[in-house]
Amino acid sequence: MASQPIGIAGAGAWGTALANAAAAADNDVVLWMRSPEQAQELAATRSNERCLPGVTLHDRIRPTADLNELAACRAVLLVTPAQTTREVTAALARVLPSATPLLLCAKGIERGSGAFLCDVVEEVRPGAPVAVLSGPSFAHDVARGLPTAVTLACRDAALAEALANALSGPALRVYHRGDVRGVEIGGAAKNVLAIACGAVAGKGLGESAKAALIARGFAELLRFARAYGGEPETLMGLSGLGDLVLTCSTAQSRNFAFGQRLGQGMSVAEASGGKLVEGATTASALVALARAKNIDMPIAEAVEQVLSGAWTLEQAVDALMNRPIKSEH
Numbered sequence: 001m002a003s004q005p006i007g008i009a010g011a012g013a014w015g016t017a018l019a020n021a022a023a024a025a026d027n028d029v030v031l032w033m034r035s036p037e038q039a040q041e042l043a044a045t046r047s048n049e050r051c052l053p054g055v056t057l058h059d060r061i062r063p064t065a066d067l068n069e070l071a072a073c074r075a076v077l078l079v080t081p082a083q084t085t086r087e088v089t090a091a092l093a094r095v096l097p098s099a100t101p102l103l104l105c106a107k108g109i110e111r112g113s114g115a116f117l118c119d120v121v122e123e124v125r126p127g128a129p130v131a132v133l134s135g136p137s138f139a140h141d142v143a144r145g146l147p148t149a150v151t152l153a154c155r156d157a158a159l160a161e162a163l164a165n166a167l168s169g170p171a172l173r174v175y176h177r178g179d180v181r182g183v184e185i186g187g188a189a190k191n192v193l194a195i196a197c198g199a200v201a202g203k204g205l206g207e208s209a210k211a212a213l214i215a216r217g218f219a220e221l222l223r224f225a226r227a228y229g230g231e232p233e234t235l236m237g238l239s240g241l242g243d244l245v246l247t248c249s250t251a252q253s254r255n256f257a258f259g260q261r262l263g264q265g266m267s268v269a270e271a272s273g274g275k276l277v278e279g280a281t282t283a284s285a286l287v288a289l290a291r292a293k294n295i296d297m298p299i300a301e302a303v304e305q306v307l308s309g310a311w312t313l314e315q316a317v318d319a320l321m322n323r324p325i326k327s328e329h
């Protein structure tokens with residue numbers, strides 16, 4: 001069993017970084033991508049210059065474009081954009097044995113349905129084991145072997161522990177937990193809040209405003225998680241506060257950088273720079289879920305209003321600053 005490889009579906013920045021980390025943790029790794037040309041290129045050059053420039057692929061990684069090669073893996077990490085979760089899970093369901101655990105590594109909420117990604121996976125592969133991996137972790141840091149700690153959640157405690165052990169290595173420390181909902185909420189919501197922090201930086205509104213956004217954004221995270229069944233302790237850990245602080249701190253984050261460019265005056269269409277900005281695609285679903293349960297999330301709401309074109313950034317700042325004065329907690 002332990003000699004079976006770890007499978008990774010999706011060879012973008014995060015999939016490639018996780019492949020290197022899993023290999024460094026003494027696993028053979030099958031790295032699947034949809035493009036045969038890209039698989040050939042990765043196998044020949046041993047690098048993924050498009051998504052993770054300057055990083056050498058570990059010897060134990062086998063790139064492939066044949067989905068069937070994931071069938072013999074002991075677990076498969078799903079590392080494609082959040083909005084492709086349903087489609088890629090359906091493709092995986094056709095080749096994987098039903099007992100193979102799927103470990104969700106994307107951060108987001110499905111648009112349209114408003115479904116949490118673990119629920120999407122469970123809907124497509126009923127009864128099959130599902131887990132989620134999240135926490136403060138930039139692909140470039142993990143791929144270069146810089147020390148990183150993340151959380152892996154699964155309702156099956158023994159499986160959570162086994163997967164955490166399998167993926168933990170010299171530079172990646174994986175904690176385990178049972179609160180799947182809390183862990184996935186932290187990852188999905190922090191991306192939306194990071195857009196607001198980036199906009200504050202881009203507009204030059206100061207470090208005090210940024211700290212206020214992180215603290216009040218965390219209060220929104222906690223309210224949302226409580227209402228949707230996540231445990232507050234989870235949100236206080238790596239996958240909540242940890243990832244919120246990381247993503248709200250630096251333009252190394254694509255969500256922060258997107259917000260920063262909005263703050264500097266770029267349009268929503270220009271600001272992504274062609275990069276994946278999960279907070280921008282999740283904002284409307286997050287806000288719709290919050291409204292459905294009357295959860296007060298003014299920062300997430302302001303991000304959504306700006307992205308939809310209903311408010312300018314100036315109107316968003318006014319709306320946040322002119323709310324009625326209230327007790328902090």
Ligand SMILES: NC(=O)c1ccc[n+]([C@@H]2O[C@H](COP(=O)([O-])OP(=O)(O)OC[C@H]3O[C@@H](n4cnc5c(N)ncnc54)[C@H](O)[C@@H]3O)[C@@H](O)[C@H]2O)c1
Binds near residue numbers: 014015051
């Ligand atoms: N990059 C990071 O530092 C990082 C860290 C933690 C979590 N994540 C999360 O991981 C997810 C992926 O991020 P990323 O940085 O790897 O993005 P990316 O844009 O670098 O890569 C996404 C990959 O998915 C592939 N893809 C897209 N649609 C597909 C489909 N329908 N079928 C198969 N493959 C498809 C693309 O070809 C690309 O290789 C996101 O949800 C992100 O929030 C990223």
Ligand SMILES: O=P(O)(O)OC[C@H](O)CO
Binds near residue numbers: 139
């Ligand atoms: O670059 P971002 O904003 O997608 O963030 C990457 C990771 O989620 C950070 O933990």
